[in-house]
């Protein structure tokens with residue numbers, strides 16, 4: 001559904017956008033003078049996109065910082081912002097499950113840039129809980145090397161909409177990809193402090209799969225056995241998680257900020273594992289703070305993980 005929608009938009013919406021973009025008003029290196037209305041759904045995605053857009057275009061964020069994107073439903077004001085945007089940047093891979101219905105009902109026709117286009121979903125390994133309700137895992141961004149694909153898609157998408165900015169988007173993307181490679185190297189070095197056999201993750205829901213694959217962790221279990229935080233575990237699943245944590249001697253349960261810690265606290269009481277509560281996985285922090293950008297968010301999380309497991 002989403003794919004069909006996007007294809008249609010690319011075929012029919014872009015020519016008119018290019019015409020209006022060529023109609024004079026875009027001024028290079030003048031953010032306030034650029035009339036292009038670009039909206040990114042999640043705050044971490046807006047930060048990544050802003051790095052590609054640079055000073056040429058301002059990227060606004062739809063979701064307020066700290067919100068759980070899995071539980072999100074657009075308010076009437078949000079719908080108005082979506083309708084009024086010319087370019088809407090989404091993570092894709094079924095992360096924005098509310099989007100098709102919203103666009104159909106609201107009647108807006110923003111050009112969609114799907115940041116994760118072309119990336120294929122990971123297959124959980126045999127000992128990981130499988131999520132029967134969700135098509136694939138959308139959490140690509142927790143592996144910075146996959147964010148390189150996001151940056152390439154953003155560069156291509158912005159260049160199509162605003163061809164006169166091509167050189168700027170290309171140069172910005174190149175710089176940010178270098179920053180992502182540096183981040184990846186930094187994470188590798190940090191994680192090397194944790195002995196391989198202790199690289200066991202229990203998280204709130206299934207969000208760290210790509211991170212685990214990249215940095216040699218095993219997903220020992222999740223409190224919520226789903227790639228969405230909207231599901232809840234059965235008593236049997238809770239008991240199985242407690243068994244696993246005991247058997248594998250898992251040290252810590254990691255929760256993203258905003259997650260309900262009640263179930264994790266129960267598991268911790270039964271097992272002696274520690275609950276680490278303030279990972280930023282689905283949102284950066286507003287107005288500065290300890291995870292004020294995508295890169296800072298990743299560093300913050302890795303520091304907490306290394307501290308708890310080394």
Ligand SMILES: [Zn+2]
Pocket residue numbers: 070139205206207227228229282
């Ligand atoms: Zn998630």
